[in-house]
Amino acid sequence: MASSSQNFKVLSKLSTIIFFLYLSTFASATLKVGFYRSSCPNAEAIVKKVTTKAISQNPGVAAGLIRLHFHDCFIRGCEGSVLLKSTPGHPTERDHPANFPSLQGFEIIDEAKASVEATCPNTVSCADILAFAARDSARKVGGINYVVPAGRRDGRFSIKEEASRLPSPTFNIEQLTQNFAERGLSMADMVTLSGAHSIGAARCLTFSNRLYSFNATHHQDPSMDPKYATYLKTKCPPPSSQGSGQSAQPLEAALDFATPNHLDNQYYIGLRNHRGLLSSDQILLSSPSTSKIVLSYAKYGSKWASNFGKAMVKMGSIGVLTGSQGEIRRHCSIVN
Known part of the structure; x- marks a missing residue:
C-alpha cells in the first residue's frame, strides 16, 4: 500500500x-x-x-x-x-x-x-x-x-x-511526458513538436556521451546507426582532444542529417533509421508508447505537417497574459 x-x-x-x-x-x-x-x-x-x-x-x-x-x-x-x-x-x-x-x-x-x-x-x-x-x-x-x-x-x-x-536532451520518455503534460500538452503533442528538430543543430556536449562514454558496457550507444556515429565523430572529436584554442564557437552537428535546413518528416525517418541525434529524440522510437506515432509520421509527411501546425497553436496558448495583464513592451529586451 x-x-x-x-x-x-x-x-x-x-x-x-x-x-x-x-x-x-x-x-x-x-x-x-x-x-x-x-x-x-x-x-x-x-x-x-x-x-x-x-x-x-x-x-x-x-x-x-x-x-x-x-x-x-x-x-x-x-x-x-x-x-x-x-x-x-x-x-x-x-x-x-x-x-x-x-x-x-x-x-x-x-x-x-x-x-x-x-x-x-x-x-x-x-x-x-x-x-x-x-x-x-x-x-x-x-x-x-x-x-x-x-x-x-x-x-x-x-x-x-x-x-x-x-526538457533536457537526456530525459527519458516518462520525464518528457510529464514535462509536456505539466504544460497541458499530450504525448502526441510532444512527438509532433519534436519534429522541429528537423532543422537546426545541437552542441556536441549535448550528445557526445552517446559517442564516447555511453555506459560501462558500451562506449558508443548501441541504438545509434554505426555509420551515423562515425560521421558524428568527425564533427565532434572526443572532449579530451578538443583544445581550448581550437574554436571560438562550440562544436555542433545538425539535428537532422538528411535535410538540415528543411522542416519536414525526415526527422522521423532518421529516428526509424536510428539516426536520432539526441537521446531524447531516439527514445521516441524505442518507447512503445510513442513509436507508432513516429513510424506514422515517417511514412506520412503531410500528416505530421498538419499536426505540427495544430500543436504549435496549442503550445502558443500556454499561460498567456491577455486583457489588462502584463504590458505591451516598447522594446522586447527590457520592461517598460
Missing part, C-alpha cells in the same frame, strides 16, 4: 497537470485570429517580411526562432519572458545554460518589433511577434501554414533559474 507521502506526491503532480490543462484551455479561448485587424492591420505582414528576409540570408535563423518560441512558452507561458535581458542582480532566462549561448533569433525579434512600433506604437506585444515569427519560419523552410491566434501581452518578469525546467 502506498504511503501517505507517496499519495501526496501523486496528488500534487495531478493537481499541477490539471492546473496547466485548465490554464491552456482558458488561454486559448482568450486569443483571437486577426486580433490586430483593426488596431494594426499590417502587423503580421511586417513580421513576415523581417523574418523571411533574415531566413533568406541565413536559413539557420528559422530553427532559432521556432526554438525561441518554444523556450518562451515552456517557462512562465508565452509572454516573452525569454526575450528579457539580464540586469545587475537580476539574471534572466536567456542567460541560463539551457539557453545561452545556443538560443538564437533575438535580434530578428528586435528588428521586427522596431518595424511594427514605427507603424503601430504600443500596440503589438513581443510575445505575439515571437509567435508570428515562429509560424513564418515554419512556412518559409517547410511550407507549413497555420493561423496564429493573437492577443498575448508581455510579462514583466524573467528568472534565470526557472529555465532549468526546460
Whole structure:
C-alpha cells in the first residue's frame, strides 16, 4: 500500500497537470485570429517580411526562432519572458545554460518589433511577434501554414533559474511526458513538436556521451546507426582532444542529417533509421508508447505537417497574459 507521502506526491503532480490543462484551455479561448485587424492591420505582414528576409540570408535563423518560441512558452507561458535581458542582480532566462549561448533569433525579434512600433506604437506585444515569427519560419523552410491566434501581452518578469525546467536532451520518455503534460500538452503533442528538430543543430556536449562514454558496457550507444556515429565523430572529436584554442564557437552537428535546413518528416525517418541525434529524440522510437506515432509520421509527411501546425497553436496558448495583464513592451529586451 502506498504511503501517505507517496499519495501526496501523486496528488500534487495531478493537481499541477490539471492546473496547466485548465490554464491552456482558458488561454486559448482568450486569443483571437486577426486580433490586430483593426488596431494594426499590417502587423503580421511586417513580421513576415523581417523574418523571411533574415531566413533568406541565413536559413539557420528559422530553427532559432521556432526554438525561441518554444523556450518562451515552456517557462512562465508565452509572454516573452525569454526575450528579457539580464540586469545587475537580476539574471534572466536567456542567460541560463539551457539557453545561452545556443538560443538564437533575438535580434530578428528586435528588428521586427522596431518595424511594427514605427507603424503601430504600443500596440503589438513581443510575445505575439515571437509567435508570428515562429509560424513564418515554419512556412518559409517547410511550407507549413497555420493561423496564429493573437492577443498575448508581455510579462514583466524573467528568472534565470526557472529555465532549468526546460526538457533536457537526456530525459527519458516518462520525464518528457510529464514535462509536456505539466504544460497541458499530450504525448502526441510532444512527438509532433519534436519534429522541429528537423532543422537546426545541437552542441556536441549535448550528445557526445552517446559517442564516447555511453555506459560501462558500451562506449558508443548501441541504438545509434554505426555509420551515423562515425560521421558524428568527425564533427565532434572526443572532449579530451578538443583544445581550448581550437574554436571560438562550440562544436555542433545538425539535428537532422538528411535535410538540415528543411522542416519536414525526415526527422522521423532518421529516428526509424536510428539516426536520432539526441537521446531524447531516439527514445521516441524505442518507447512503445510513442513509436507508432513516429513510424506514422515517417511514412506520412503531410500528416505530421498538419499536426505540427495544430500543436504549435496549442503550445502558443500556454499561460498567456491577455486583457489588462502584463504590458505591451516598447522594446522586447527590457520592461517598460
